[in-house]
Amino acid sequence: MKTSAKKWIKFCVSAVIVVFTLWLLQCLLLPKYVTGTVEGAFIAEYYDEVKDHDVIFVGDCEVYENFSPIVLWRDYGINSYIRGSAEQYVFQSYYILEDTLRYETPKVVIFNIQSLCFPESRNEAYNRMSIEGMEWSFSKVNSILASMREEERFLDYVFPILRYHSRWEQLNGDDLEYMFKTKKVSHNGYYMRVDVRPAENVPTGKPLADYTFDSRSIKYLDMMRDLCAEKGIELILIKAPSLYPYWYDEWDAQIKEYSAKNGLTYINFLELTEEIGIDYSTDTYDAGLHMNLAGAEKLSLWLGEYLTAEAGLADRRSETELALRWEEKIEFYEAEKQYQYEFYGMNEKAD
Amino acid sequence: MLFTSYGFLFFAAALLLLYYTVPKKLQWGLLLIASYTFYFIAGPEFFPYIIATTVTVFLSALLIERNAVKQSEYIKEHKEELTKEQKKEYKDKQKRKRLTVFVLCLLVNLGILAVVKYADFFVSNLNGVVDAFGGTGNLTFISLAVPLGISFYTFQSIGYLTDVYRGTVKAERNIFKFALFVSFFPQLIQGPIGRYGALSETLYSPHRFDTKTVGYGLERVLWGYFKKMVIADRILVAVSTMIKAPAEYNGAYSLLIMLFYTIQLYADFTGGIDITIGLAEAMGIKMSENFIRPYFSKSLKEYWRRWHISMCSWFREYLFYPVSVSKPMQKITKFSKKLLGEKVGKRFPLYISTAIVWFATGIWHGASWNFIVWGMCNWIILMVSEEFEPLYKKFHEKFPRMGKTFAYKLFCVGRTFALVCALNLFDCYRSVADTGRVFFSLFCAKNWNIFVNGALLELGLTVTDYVILACGIVLMITVSLLQRKESVRDMISRRPYPVRFAVWYGLFLIILLMGAYGIGYDASQFIYNQF
Structure with missing residues (x-):
């Protein structure tokens, strides 16, 4: 064999070894989010779905812990999905919505406005959870650019091994088991918790120097509004009934003014808790920050009623193929519910 | 642009690629563009300083040499007419002229260095003296940012000027070539301080792509990154923890600080120099060694x-x-x-x-x-x-x-x-006071139990970090011991390709996985950048 050919073979074999081992290492080192902090897996799960939803929720934990798409389907035939992740900022919600609209055009988009009070990212870990699961697109690139904190680098998102290079110290069984596969951890983006921790001594908000939402937050809200308008989607703004972080009256007034000015619907669930029947001694699992399953189901029942009556969403339970898909989801939902009741020693409820 | 930044890696990779793509006679020109780009990225406001040094030293060297040539020509021409005394008188006169140019140029360049680097030190000491004598020392600080590598390029330029003045090297006639000598980017950050006689030839001559040269250079770059990122930046965490609180970390800790800092300094500085020399070597440029197993x-x-x-x-x-x-x-x-x-x-x-x-x-x-x-x-x-x-x-x-x-x-x-x-x-x-306090606390230390009571794990390093450090230090010592006989790279190069590949790639993976970089680690600039 000629020397140059040998050299090329050597080079190619070496390159293949390098690329393959780096890929393997990356698969091993990336966080799997299948146990513990499962929120990091939510965004990616969407891409396995058949994308013909009527309603898309976008936002932070106040959507993915407070509304159950299963109830919306089971009781109202509304096909919905939650695209949310932990402390998902308004700019991330915008780009996730933009990404979602590449695949489908829902009738309604519901955005939880709590994140408007954070014009900039506060935590790299939350950025990761929101962005890493997105498939590569301009939306993802823009979301990275909009989210990056000073200490972050774009390249670390392109090659996550650079970010997680020292995770080998924390590897566990999950990292090997889910190196090449994953398992569903959410219910159409909903994070289920059945345990109860009553809300007691909820702190009131400290006075702020300035209650005006930052122009950056409003800019992304405007962009979200324009995007929905362009696609003929109804945008509904909501404030979930979380008691903390504190929702100031001044903030509420701004949202009311904004929605009135732009012809949007704004639902502040904090004002509807009595009507919905939320009981903060039984319907929250973390002292009022988020709803547990009981609270989320109550909220979803109210919302289902509202969407049917006000947004005119049709009942799709007669669509055989869709119903079959939901049957599987309900089965998974019930199984986890059962598992959690047992795990938290709440068998009487399961019965 | 730190050597450990992604930006620098891209910059170096792109330059290497271009360096062997452009016609060979343009290679040094490309290096000048790259060096000025590097300097510009570091801070456009620093540019006038390096330009001032380049121009003043270049012109002064030319003047000095021209005067020396003129002198020898004059004496040659008037050999017969001039008496010994007249010749001496003429020579002394010319020498004074050269000396005037030489001293003026030194004053300008050392003046720049003194103003940007030492003026505030002088002001603070003067204020202190005035205060000590009952006055109010309120001279204002200049607070100028110190241009990147000013100590290194100023000394390098002064070395060149002195060599020309002494007649040991010929003055460079192309200002752009001289600008490259002053600003050659790999050595700009922390040296080595190059000598014109040794560096100029290798810097300006064309270099053909040679896998061995490039491979050797990159191997050394990798070794430099290993020392910097795996050892120096890891041990830095413990050093920083201890030096931030000298009142808390003294006694037996002093021993630890001395040891850890000495290891950090070595790994950091020699690592940086390995990257510098390795990168230059990959471009066929030989630079002088800065360390021999000190x-x-x-x-x-x-x-x-x-x-x-x-x-x-x-x-x-x-x-x-x-x-x-x-x-x-x-x-x-x-x-x-x-x-x-x-x-x-x-x-x-x-x-x-x-x-x-x-x-x-x-x-x-x-x-x-x-x-x-x-x-x-x-x-x-x-x-x-x-x-x-x-x-x-x-x-x-x-x-x-x-x-x-x-x-x-x-x-x-x-x-x-x-x-x-x-x-x-x-x-x-x-700080002299802190140094004295910490050093002398060693002699009345009562906290020797820190070596066994788990206190070492409260310095920001985990057991794994200590294991990595220990292995890294053993590897550094082994390489140093092997180097006494012959170059380690020569030893590796004699092995079959799979072994060589395993060594290179293994080292790369160690840096990738065990390097102290990214979120969770404080990006640390090289210690000698600050000088």
Whole structure:
């Protein structure tokens, strides 16, 4: 064999070894989010779905812990999905919505406005959870650019091994088991918790120097509004009934003014808790920050009623193929519910 | 742009690719563009300083050389007509002209360095003195940002000017080529301080792509990154924790600080120099070595011949020798001989010259008293050991075998290492008071249990970090030991390709997985960048 050919073979074999081992290492080192902090897996799960939803929720934990798409389907035939992740900022919600609209055009988009009070990212870990699961697109690139904190680098998102290079110290069984596969951890983006921790001594908000939402937050809200308008989607703004972080009256007034000015619907669930029947001694699992399953189901029942009556969403339970898909989801939902009741020693409820 | 930043990696990779793609005669031009780009990225506001040094030194060197040529031509032409005295008179006149240009250029460049680097130090000391005498020292600080690599490029340029003045090198006639010599980016950050005679030829000559040269260069770059990112930046966490709170971390901790900082300094500085020399080597440019296993030195004198060689030789060549043979020093020699007798008086000028050199070395490292005291401590130790030299000699004459034993050599190496560790405290704390407090607390330490009670795990390092550090240090020592026989890269190059590939890729993976970089690690610039 000629020397140059040998050299090329050597080079190619070496390159293949390098690329393959780096890929393997990356698969091993990336966080799997299948146990513990499962929120990091939510965004990616969407891409396995058949994308013909009527309603898309976008936002932070106040959507993915407070509304159950299963109830919306089971009781109202509304096909919905939650695209949310932990402390998902308004700019991330915008780009996730933009990404979602590449695949489908829902009738309604519901955005939880709590994140408007954070014009900039506060935590790299939350950025990761929101962005890493997105498939590569301009939306993802823009979301990275909009989210990056000073200490972050774009390249670390392109090659996550650079970010997680020292995770080998924390590897566990999950990292090997889910190196090449994953398992569903959410219910159409909903994070289920059945345990109860009553809300007691909820702190009131400290006075702020300035209650005006930052122009950056409003800019992304405007962009979200324009995007929905362009696609003929109804945008509904909501404030979930979380008691903390504190929702100031001044903030509420701004949202009311904004929605009135732009012809949007704004639902502040904090004002509807009595009507919905939320009981903060039984319907929250973390002292009022988020709803547990009981609270989320109550909220979803109210919302289902509202969407049917006000947004005119049709009942799709007669669509055989869709119903079959939901049957599987309900089965998974019930199984986890059962598992959690047992795990938290709440068998009487399961019965 | 730090050597450890992604930006620098892209920059270096792109440059390497371009370097071997452009026509060979344009290679040095490309390097100049790259160097200026690098400097511009570091801070456009620093640009006027490097340009000023380049232009003034370039023009001064040309003037000096032109004058020297004119002088020899004139004398040649008028050989017959001029008397010996006239020739001498003419030569002296021309020499004065050259000296005037030389001194003016020195003043301009050392002036720039003094203003940007030392003015605030001077102001703070002056205010302190005024305060001490009951006045109110309220001179305003200049607070100028220190341009990147100013100490390095100023010294390099002054070295060139001196060489031209002495007639040991020819003045460069192409200002762009000279600009490259001043600004060559890999060495701009932390040296080595290049000598024009050695560097110019390799810097300007065309280089053909050669897999061996490029491979060798990149291998050294990898080794540099290993030392910097796996060892220096990891141990930095513990060092930072300890030096931030000298009141808390003293006593037995002092021992740890000295050891850890000395390891950090070595891994950091030699790592940076490996990257510099390796990158230059990958482009076919040979740079002089800056270290020869310094921690294996058997005396402080030997250590300073093996540590930061380019800086030490610069001071020797351009400060120690000129000061030693200067007219004032000759007068001092005469005077001291008269006053102290032939034997002691003869040595007195040596003390003064070396004191000047060590003062300059100290202040070159930074505008603060800790560096000056560090320099003077080095001077005292070197002078004392010089004075004890006859005693050592007698001892070795009496016990000739002892000096050749491994145990004695090991003792000497250990003693020198301990001395270097102690001296490094000045650099580590950047405060004479803290250094003194921490150092002397060692002698009344009662907290020796820190080595067994888990306190070491509260310095920001985990057990895994300590294991990685231990393995890394063992690897560094092994490489140093192997280097005594022959180049480790030569050894690797004789192995079959799969072994070579495993070594390179293994080292790369170690840096990738165990390097202290990214979120969770504080990006640390190289220690010598600050000088």
